Amino acid sequence: HPGKRDVLIDLFDREFIEPQEAIRIKVIGQFRDVDDPDRFVWLRGFRDMASRAKALQDFYGGPVWKAHREAANATMVDSDNVLLLHPATPVSGFSLENMKRPPVDTDKVPSSLIVATIYYFEAPVTADFVDFFEHALKPVAKSLGGAVSAYFVTENSENTFPALPVREGENVFVWFSIFQDSVACDNYVTALSRSEQWRGEVSNRLAHYLRSAPEVLKLSPTARSQLRG
16 A cells, blocks of 8 residues: 555565565565555566465465465555566576575665666567577676666466466566665666767667667665666
8 A cells, every 4th residue: 555665565575575585485675666656566486386376375375475465464465467478598597695584673765776677568578578588688787787687478378376366468577676765766777878888879779679668676675675786
């Protein structure tokens, strides 16, 4: 519900991380959307769709969710803006080895900013687009201060846990960059606007692939987000 995002974040960081990880749900990160005061965004991972079904059944049918679901649901504006994704290549997922999750009692919010860029397509993302991204877009973004940390495409499998709705019929490519702080992010955006290569060759080629304008989310990690920069 409007104005309740921080209530949800406090509950999530305190009660919902370790119980999910105990049943092999990887809680990658959780965030405040900088541009939407009511939006809480989080990322979690599973080994495959079959294990996703079992893990979600175990969690949402288990004691932790049952104890806190009313409090959690009372804070949410919506819960069905969900994309199923898998890494675009075998090596394009998140690398979290050097990011340690702070303990339960921490309340210090990191200054870093995670930027998620979502590209929408009429049809499933092709190998040709992934090649363009890796060899044309990604190097330019990095040279301007926006190093790519991970990138994903739509997982087109059937939703194996229908009790949690997902966005059906979407074809997306999502990439993430991590910035030290909002100033570094702003400097990157300025550099993009001034780059002839980005505004010309890269943007023109990108536009030919996309169904609509990109969606950009600026995400501030919560105190206990593992993905934090």
